[in-house]
Amino acid sequence: MLWMRIKYRLGLLYKILLFKIGLKKWLLKDRYGERILVFHGIDSIGETKYNSRFISKFFFEAFIKHISTHYNVISLDDFYAKKFKKNTLNIAITFDDGLLNNYQNALPILKKYKVPACFYITTIHEKAPYLWADFLDLVSIHTKKEEIVFQNKAYIKNQKNEFTHQNVSLKNIAKTITYKDIALLYDIFKEDWNALPKEELNEYWELMSPDQIKEIADHPLFTIGSHAETHASLINISVATAKEEILQSKKSLENICQQPIEEFAFPFGYYTEELAKYCLEVGYKKVLLVDYNIKSHAENEALKNRFVMNPYITLEQQLACLLKGSYF
Ligand SMILES: [Zn+2]
CATH class of the missing domain: 3.20.20.370 (Glycoside hydrolase/deacetylase)
Structure with missing residues (x-):
């Protein structure tokens, strides 16, 4: 995993370098x-x-x-x-x-x-008028809540504005549940959602x-x-x-x-x-x-x-x- 990340970063740097020194043609060769x-x-x-x-x-x-x-x-x-x-x-x-x-x-x-x-x-x-991922992204950034409880587990907001429980993010949990449970998440963040400047953010949801x-x-x-x-x-x-x-x-x-x-x-x-x-x-x-x-x-x-x-x-x-x- 780490090696793939290093390889990815090096690959991008190498591409910037080739563009900078004018070897664009070579990089975009057929x-x-x-x-x-x-x-x-x-x-x-x-x-x-x-x-x-x-x-x-x-x-x-x-x-x-x-x-x-x-x-x-x-x-x-x-x-x-x-x-x-x-x-x-x-x-x-x-x-x-x-x-x-x-x-x-x-x-x-x-x-x-x-x-x-x-x-x-x-x-x-x-x-619902939104996808759960967009809902969670937006409320997680804007909410003042530092912790929520979902399915008997406490999720704490981290510096990246993600709610996590034992390093598992709420978004990753949301992927694996059906709409009935997603609707419970909507309830938890209902007030935060209502308080969002939604007009301003409409492109994001x-x-x-x-x-x-x-x-x-x-x-x-x-x-x-x-x-x-x-x-x-x-x-x-x-x-x-x-x-x-x-x-x-x-x-x-x-x-x-x-x-x-x-x-x-x-x-x-x-x-x-x-x-x-x-x-x-x-x-x-x-x-x-x-x-x-x-x-x-x-x-x-x-x-x-x-x-x-x-x-x-x-x-x-x-x-x-x-x-x-x-x-x-
Ligand atoms: Zn998709």
């Missing part, structure tokens, strides 16, 4: 292949304090402009149909989590450069509305897929509940979009062979992961891994890592 990218939030200023997965709309535009000029950016349908060009990088773009900021900030840029993309939406909006989801589904450049119902880690809840999330989210989104929903992205990329198989059984045709658990899964044409964008590096570093297909 690399070929295929990548499906994952974005999360696109905000106005690239603030990572509230959400460590967001990049700014300026970075996003510069990145989209670059890749649509220099590489072959295609729809996920074409990616699955292997409509690749030789001697270049073939790229498809996806967004996870269904945040309103995708609609507000990413969509105009994607339309401007005519870049196709897929949006993976949780159907949590039927139960607000989700797309059903009308906006439908508008995206109807646009020829874009597709809507499911990201399950509650953004739980589907490998940590019961198999029956996980399957229900996979199926119910499909039905809900089909109801909203009035068209078949055939793409599914596992929350956190966590999956099992059984759940991936279930996705195909209920009619998903494209199942998106982050990494393959087992190498042989790469041979299943329906399952694809994805390259997650990194909000903490420069555009040049991001491009160099993308071309290499790895951050290491």
Whole structure:
């Protein structure tokens, strides 16, 4: 773990150095292949304090402009149909989590450069107006509480504004529980949530509305897929509940979009062979992961891994890592 971190840091330093001494061409030298990218939030200023997965709309535009000029950016349908060009990088773009900021900030840029993309939406909006991770990020920063009790365990706020119990963060626990228990967490922080300047922070929690989801589904450049119902880690809840999330989210989104929903992205990329198989059984045709658990899964044409964008590096570093297909 430590060695990987050192290797990552050294790799980034080496890239900065090469850019600084003018060896950019060498670093961005031709690399070929295929990548499906994952974005999360696109905000106005690239603030990572509230959400460590967001990049700014300026970075996003510069990145989209670059890749649509220099590489072959295609729809996920074409990616699955292997409509690749030789001697270049073939790229498809996806967004996870269904945040309103995708609609507000990413969509105009994607339309401007005519870049196709897929949006993976949780159907949590039927139960709550936010995802639990964004809720916890925001209340943890703003609350005056130093300690809370959840499921008979005391969680103490640390310097990074995380509530932890014996070094396990509340966010990591929240991944593994179902909505019924998440709702108890909402109660604990209800007053803190009500006291937040929510208008000001809307880019960090607000989700797309059903009308906006439908508008995206109807646009020829874009597709809507499911990201399950509650953004739980589907490998940590019961198999029956996980399957229900996979199926119910499909039905809900089909109801909203009035068209078949055939793409599914596992929350956190966590999956099992059984759940991936279930996705195909209920009619998903494209199942998106982050990494393959087992190498042989790469041979299943329906399952694809994805390259997650990194909000903490420069555009040049991001491009160099993308071309290499790895951050290491
Ligand atoms: Zn997600």
